[in-house]
Amino acid sequence: MHWCDSIEFELVGTNYYADSYKYRYHNSFSKSISLEDLRLESQRCELCSGLFGLIDYRLRYDTTKMDNDRHTPRLTDEEIHRDAKVHIAISSKTARNWSLGLWGLSSRTVINLSVVLGSYHVDILLQRAGPGGRVPVTHKSETKDGDDTLSYIAPGSWRTEEFDPSLEDQSHPIVGRLQVAFGRWRPLQIDFSTLRRWMNICDDGHELCKNQYKAARVPRLRLVDVNKMCIIDVSSRDHYPQFATLSYVWGREPFLRLSRDNLKHLMTPGSLDKTPPPLTIRDALQICHGLQLQFIWVDGLCIIQDDKSDMIDSMDSIYRQSVITIVAASGASAHAGIPGVRPETRHLEQHKLQARGVQLIDSVDSKQLQAQGLLQEPEWISGTPWAQRAWTFQEGLVSRRLLIFTAEQVYWSCRRGLLSEDTVEHFEGSDAEQYEDSNSAFNPLECQSLAITFSKCNLTYESDIQRAYLGVQNHLDKKWGGHKFSWGLPHGSFCSSLMWEWEFDTGRRPRNGTHPIKSADGTVTRASFPSWSWMGWTGAELVAIQHEQRVIKPKPLAELLANSETGNGDRKWRKDITEADFTPALISNPALKHSALLFYTQTAKVRYDPTIAADVTSRFETPSNVKRTDQTYPFSVMIRNKFYKILEEHQRKGQQHTGTLEEVTLAVVFAERTLNTSVARGEFKLYCWLIIERDGIWMRRSYMNTVVSLDMWKILSQKSWELICMI
Structure with a gap:
């Protein structure tokens, strides 16, 4: 045996x-x-x-x-x-x-x-x-x-x-019965008849994969004609022709791009043969030939790169209207090429075996069958250079159908299924109706998943983050029949979305640069990234956004905290905020208005000993009492990647202490019921920001929330109601 x-x-x-x-x-x-x-x-x-x-x-x-x-x-x-x-x-x-x-x-x-x-x-x-x-x-x-x-x-x-x-x-x-998904032989060079068959399956049977939105007009839409090998302008046509789009990584090496100087030349038939684009774009043109598509949109060749007026703010509409998006996932630059298009660009050979009459064949990519959550990015794509770039993230998200070219095979992804060259095609249709029913409903978990995945992506210029994420916001806005965002946070769950946190990393810092915002009068203001948004920080990936997923909704903060001792009995939180409440610093600096967040809440000043700190190097060492839900001292706060204990004896009024204590301010921002722990079950827990104030302007001092129970908050001294102006 x-x-x-x-x-x-x-x-x-x-x-x-x-x-x-x-x-x-x-x-x-x-x-x-x-x-x-x-x-x-x-x-x-x-x-x-x-x-x-x-x-x-x-x-x-x-x-x-x-x-x-x-x-x-x-x-x-x-x-x-x-x-x-x-x-x-x-x-x-x-x-x-x-x-x-x-x-x-x-x-x-x-x-x-x-x-x-x-x-x-x-x-x-x-x-x-x-x-x-x-x-x-x-x-x-x-x-x-x-x-x-x-x-x-x-x-x-x-x-x-x-x-x-x-x-x-x-x-x-x-x-038992056989499954419909079998392994198969993947040729070293792409068989385009297989890819055309995938497109036909989707064209004939997938109503969900058709463009669900009215075709948006693009002020200046140019396409590459792969037959004439030149650029054409289709802006004035009543109906745009069917076209593909290319999603790829530019890299740092220079390559042929459209400019004001070469526009006339590149619109001449045959110009792309005489002045060839980089290898990735040339391979994409060859793929269009194989798919029998005459036109393709490539950002580097279809947007005049040295003319800001030619830039397109809603590129998501272009990718949504295209019949297929070609994703060059494995290339780190425009010169890398697309594997499988030309001979000797894919190398992994498969092996066939037979065991007691069962025919077996090895999969080209074992990661295509790795477990993943509903809203997670799978491993077979997450590790590619393409998936690690922020600009390409929105292109993949909004596209209705994608052909994803990895190092050793091609994947098809549409709204009804996932295929690969080394697996017999299979679509699972049982969940499609469920998706269609939920398509128009606002889903905060989807916002969270997209933000977390996007935060892992790289940007050459930090200040591009808002523009790079704009396509995601436009996509969700259309999907949900109108939904607004402010600095990446959805209005439908704005308060809970403020409770984002970063993965622990000592290199975290506020984001540099500014984002241009057009005012109602047409003027452009360059606003700094706010500390209250996850977009305002850089250095690591987002790990969590707190969401209201409770059967019993919490009370408004004003009502919840009304019975706690304020120290001054002030009730200004009941009035609306108008421009008369703006601080002098906000009035004198119009740019701050675009990134300021104003709200009334209750704050508490707490003291700590700065000489005693827990210097933590990973999130696994984070003190558990940063997020307490019981009424017990001490609890911890995070300041500049170090954790300090808030001790009861340091908070007593008139108490003399040895050494020098420092003071920090906690502001309540969000509350929810505690349902997952046996201690304090059903009680409210308060999510607090550690904030610092200068000249009436506040900023977050930590990228980690401090969580305390409502009962714990009530016994804190030095509380007051304040108008917080956060930037």
């Missing part, structure tokens, strides 16, 4: 394992072996020989990409075989639609080969490549908690009812 004989390869490609939890930890689903032992097994077993050849090839292929890393030693064959460990498991994987916020997923049962070589790790996925083998599968349990038995029956006995693991009686046979 060989090592591989006990592995139930027949389950690959069926929905049996995905539904049946009883076999999740069965020995037949998980095996481990050293690569050297597998090499020895391969001398007398054809399947083991195929597995060894695949693993050996992948280790060599992947490690060659690390040759430039001086810290990675070159290993001999003997060292690789001796030190590598192989873990094989049958597991259920899920591919979710790439489009953030959209529904649709596909589950499939695969073989996961996990190979560990020192600190290096590689995953290899094997998919069923056809309907062969002993399928379907019958599973039977004699009693509820008894032994399970597994048998295989001839093809034809397909399961008709879904297996419900919640049923107590599992004594009846459960017949």
Whole structure:
């Protein structure tokens, strides 16, 4: 009996394992072996020989990409075989639609080969490549908690009812069935007939993927004619022709771009043959030929780069109107090219295996089946140079259909499904109606997910963040039938969205630069980025935005805090804010008005000892009492990446203290009920900002919220109602 004989390869490609939890930890689903032992097994077993050849090839292929890393030693064959460990498991994987916020997923049962070589790790996925083998599968349990038995029956006995693991009686046979997603051979050079077939499937059957909005007129719309190899102006046409769009990373190297000097030349037929654009754009033109599309919009060639009046503020409308967006995901610059268009630009070769009649083939990219949340960006795209740029983020989001070119294969993503070259096409339509029903409803979690993902992206110029995020806001505004944003925060959940926090990072700092804002009279004012918005900080990724997801809504802050001691009995919070309340600094500086946030709230001054601080280097070391929900001292506040304790004895009036205490101001901004803890369950907790004031203007002093219970807040001294003018 060989090592591989006990592995139930027949389950690959069926929905049996995905539904049946009883076999999740069965020995037949998980095996481990050293690569050297597998090499020895391969001398007398054809399947083991195929597995060894695949693993050996992948280790060599992947490690060659690390040759430039001086810290990675070159290993001999003997060292690789001796030190590598192989873990094989049958597991259920899920591919979710790439489009953030959209529904649709596909589950499939695969073989996961996990190979560990020192600190290096590689995953290899094997998919069923056809309907062969002993399928379907019958599973039977004699009693509820008894032994399970597994048998295989001839093809034809397909399961008709879904297996419900919640049923107590599992004594009846459960017949598995094959899934519709099979693995397949991916050619080293792209077969454009496959991509055209994907487009036809979507054109013929996906009403949801059609442009749902009225075509927006663009003041100056130019396109590249791939037949005439020149730029044309279609602004005056009654109807725009069908066109593709290109989303790519520019990089820092210069390349051919449209300017006032070369506009006339580049609008001459054949000019792009005589003055060729960079390789990525040339490959995109070739892709249009393969897709039988005559026109494509490329920002570098269709916008006059040295004419500010030619710049388009609503590029999202262009990407939304295009029939397909070509995404050059793997290229770090416009000169990188698009893999698979030309020979010898894709290199990974697949391996076919057969196990007891089950045809298997390895997936080109194991990350395409990594688990992800509904609103998360999948790993197969998140690590690419394209996904790490802020400007390309909005282009991918607003596009209705995308062809995403990664290093080794092409993905199709539309509002109804996700396809890839190495997997037989499959669309999951059951969730589409659910998406359509929720499409027009404001969703604060979608805003949060987009902001968190966007915050990971890089900008060459910090001050471009508002413009780079504008397409996202325009997209959500149209999607929800009209929704406004202020500095990246949605008005529909504005107060709770103010409760953003950053990942812990000692390099965090306020964002430099200004953003131009056009006033009602047409003048342009350059406003600084406000400290109250997540856009106003840089240095790390956003990690959370607090949202009201409670059945019982909290009271307004004014009503909630009305009974707490204020110290001066002032009730100015009841009146409306007018320009008469503006501070002199706000009146004298019009630019501040565009980034100022004015509101009445209750503040409390608290004292701390600056000589005693917790110097934290990661979020895992953050003191738990930064967000207390009980009525107990001490609690902590964060100041300049250090945490200081607020002790009860430091707050007593008239108390003499040794040493010098410093004072900080906490301002209540948001409140919600505590429902997730046994202590103080049902009580209110207050989210507070640590703020600092200069000449009547306030700023956030920390990018972390301080959370205290309402009862804790009531016992604090030195409270007062104040008009806060935040910038």
